[in-house]
Amino acid sequence: xxxxxxxxxSLHVQEGDSTNFTCSFPSSNFYxxxxxxxxxxxxxxxxxxMTLNGDEKKKGRISATLNTKEGYSYLYIKxxxxxxxxxxxxxxxxxxxxxxxxxxxxxxLQVTL
Amino acid sequence: DAGITQSPRHKVTxxxxxxxxxxxxxxxxxxxxxxxxxxxxxxxxxxxSYGVKDTxxxxxxDGYSVSxxxxxxxxxxxxxxxxxxxxxxxxxxxDSSGANVLTFGAGSxxxxx
Numbered sequence: 494x495x496x497x498x499x500x501x502x503s504l505h506v507q508e509g510d511s512t513n514f515t516c517s518f519p520s521s522n523f524y525x526x527x528x529x530x531x532x533x534x535x536x537x538x539x540x541x542x543m544t545l546n547g548d549e550k551k552k553g554r555i556s557a558t559l560n561t562k563e564g565y566s567y568l569y570i571k572x573x574x575x576x577x578x579x580x581x582x583x584x585x586x587x588x589x590x591x592x593x594x595x596x597x598x599x600x601x602l603q604v605t606l
Numbered sequence: 607d608a609g610i611t612q613s614p615r616h617k618v619t620x621x622x623x624x625x626x627x628x629x630x631x632x633x634x635x636x637x638x639x640x641x642x643x644x645x646x647x648x649x650x651x652x653x654x655s656y657g658v659k660d661t662x663x664x665x666x667x668d669g670y671s672v673s674x675x676x677x678x679x680x681x682x683x684x685x686x687x688x689x690x691x692x693x694x695x696x697x698x699x700x701d702s703s704g705a706n707v708l709t710f711g712a713g714s715x716x717x718x719x
Contacts, residue, residue: 525706536696536710537649582648586706592637592656593664594708598648 516583520564629697637700
């Protein structure tokens with residue numbers, strides 16, 4: 494079983510704060526790293542798919558970086574808003590195949606006014 | 607929403623009874639997945655399919671079977687439900703664009719008494 498870990502487990506920030514979380518994964522046989530956003534009572538939705546070392550992706554106030562050599566990815570949220578409250582999941586297929594996506598347990602972000 | 611629907615959305619059953627969850631897609635995607643979501647575990651892969659009649663096990667496949675007799679439908683069966691199978695089950699489909707992004711269904715909440 495691929496070991497994908499996320500930290501912290503949960504995070505509570507105030508509106509306007511910037512924040513970041515970490516996803517670590519095995520660096521050997523790296524194939525891709527996915528980030529998903531999962532709002533309560535909804536389904537996970539894809540944010541980014543990253544494949545190249547040094548990749549940086551951005552979507553509005555959310556961005557992500559990838560370091561495949563050391564096996565980690567950071568997700569950043571600039572100027573957090575209450576609508577950013579969600580669980581952020583990372584996932585990797587590992588083992589050089591795209592077939593099985595293994596998810597981390599997620600970072601639960603709560604943004605309050 | 608992408609063309610993926612799960613049924614039933616909610617089910618309560620008793621230990622020892624058989625249960626089948628259905629995932630239906632209208633996207634003609636080759637890959638389909640069943641995950642279960644439990645507190646503290648995130649999303650764990652049960653089984654996946656890479657084509658009609660082609661399936662493989664995930665990390666928590668014990669007690670579950672699947673079938674895919676046509677591209678659009680992926681069935682998950684619990685032959686004899688146990689209380690440990692109380693969970694929320696998510697079906698996902700994978701696009702064929704190369705990004706390998708998963709699109710999730712709305713989830714099926716199963717309670718085994």
